[in-house]
Amino acid sequence: MKDENFFEHVWELTRQIPAGRVTSYGAIAKALGTDNLSRMVAKAMGACGNANPPVPYYRVVSSDGRLSGDPASAGKRQAMLEAEGVGVKALKVLNFKQVCWDPLKELE
DNA sequence: ACGATGACTCTTC
DNA sequence: GGAAGAGCCATCG
Structure with a gap:
């Protein structure tokens, strides 16, 4: 299943997200060189x-x-993020700009 | 093979 | 700033 290959990349990157930080599907997809596959990243999340x-x-x-x-x-997920120190309200991350973690810039 | 759908994102109104 | 439309790729009926 080659899909798992893509999924594993997503998962690997997701595991590298520091605690108290969050990232977006597009950021992960971009880090993998497939920014247009944001939907597939979401699918990978469902298959994680x-x-x-x-x-x-x-x-x-x-x-x-x-x-x-x-x-x-x-x-x-909201409860988990709050437990990690990420403020979340109404299924939205508070101060997202502060907690946003870009794998391409932070991880590089 | 075709059309519809989706844990997305961007541009435009 | 919120809403709508278009683009993207993979999966399912």
């Missing part, structure tokens, strides 16, 4: 449950710092 070790997908949000997907899942 199949990853080992598990992936902190709750640190991955949309470009505006908002949690997408099912309210149940999103709310869960």
Whole structure:
């Protein structure tokens, strides 16, 4: 399954996200050289449950710092982020500009 | 093979 | 600043 290859890249990058920080699907996709595959990154998040070790997908949000997907899942991620020190309100990351983590600039 | 759908993003109104 | 439309790729009926 070559899809897993792409997924693994996403997961690997996601695991490198420091605690108290969040990144966007587009940023991850761009880091992989496929900024237009933001949707696939989202799919990878949905499939991260199949990853080992598990992936902190709750640190991955949309470009505006908002949690997408099912309210149940999103709310869960919100609680996780808050536990990490990231302020989240109404499924949206507070001070997103401060907590935003760009793999291309920060990780390089 | 075709059309519709989606945890996205960007540009334009 | 919020809403709408178009673009993108992979998956599903």
